[in-house]
Amino acid sequence: MKRIITTTVINQSGVLNRVTGLLMKRQFNIESITVGHTEQPGMSKMTFVVHVEDPGKVEQLLKQLQKQIDVIKANDITDKSAVMRELALVKVTTPPQVRSEVQSIVQPFRASVIDMSKNVTTFQVTGDPEKIEAFIDLMRPYGIKEISRTGVTAFTRETQRTEMKPDLILQ
Numbered sequence: 571m572k573r574i575i576t577t578t579v580i581n582q583s584g585v586l587n588r589v590t591g592l593l594m595k596r597q598f599n600i601e602s603i604t605v606g607h608t609e610q611p612g613m614s615k616m617t618f619v620v621h622v623e624d625p626g627k628v629e630q631l632l633k634q635l636q637k638q639i640d641v642i643k644a645n646d647i648t649d650k651s652a653v654m655r656e657l658a659l660v661k662v663t664t665p666p667q668v669r670s671e672v673q674s675i676v677q678p679f680r681a682s683v684i685d686m687s688k689n690v691t692t693f694q695v696t697g698d699p700e701k702i703e704a705f706i707d708l709m710r711p712y713g714i715k716e717i718s719r720t721g722v723t724a725f726t727r728e729t730q731r732t733e734m735k736p737d738l739i740l741q
Contacts, residue, residue: 572601573622574652574724577635578643581607581614585640589616592638596631598622602656602721613642617723619699647726654724657696659684660706663713664691672712679705690715 579585586605593600599621608615622628628646635644660681664672669691676693679701685692695705699722706717 571622571625573620573628573646573648574654574722575618575620575628575631575635576645576647576725577616577618577641578608579614579616580640580642581612582640585614586616588638588640589635592634593618593620593631596627596634598627598631602719604721604723606723615723615725617721619722645726647724651727651729652724653727654698654722655696656699656702656722657694657720658702658706659692659694659716659718660709660714661685661690661692661716662709663689663715665689668712672709675708676705681705 577589579589586603590600590603601619601621602617603619604617605614607613632644632646635641662672664686672691679695679697681693681695683691684694693705693709695702702719706714
């Protein structure tokens with residue numbers, strides 16, 4: 571079972587090592603990690619996609635992460651309404667005779683061409699991980715030369731409650 575764990579941390583040397591070390595000690599297989607600055611100076615957000623055998627271990631992990639001195643907040647956002655994105659660079663064999671065919675497949679994914687040579691095109695595609703996987707699967711028959719993926723970055727959606735005033739309801 572895959573889980574998406576986000577942590578907000580103080581951005582200082584060694585924090586990534588301490589957090590990944592804790593995941594390793596608890597025998598979580600890390601499938602992807604993304605780290606970047608937040609809107610707050612001196613803070614970073616880490617997003618981990620981990621494989622978990624025992625769902626009960628996730629709560630224990632979150633508690634242990636919270637105890638880390640550099641960790642401000644830790645959350646499991648797997649079952650919450652979240653915005654998730656990943657970026658992939660995919661280098662595909664595209665001799666001239668298949669370019670238009672490949673381009674018609676690429677179009678619905680809104681992938682962009684970022685490099686092109688005589689027989690190879692490099693595409694950039696962003697979206698949720700399932701979209702990236704679907705794109706890669708469709709490119710495989712043409713010959714994928716290389717793939718580089720960023721890993722998932724995510725946060726929860728804001729919930730908005732709006733009260734409807736009776737005089738504003740259309741009849």
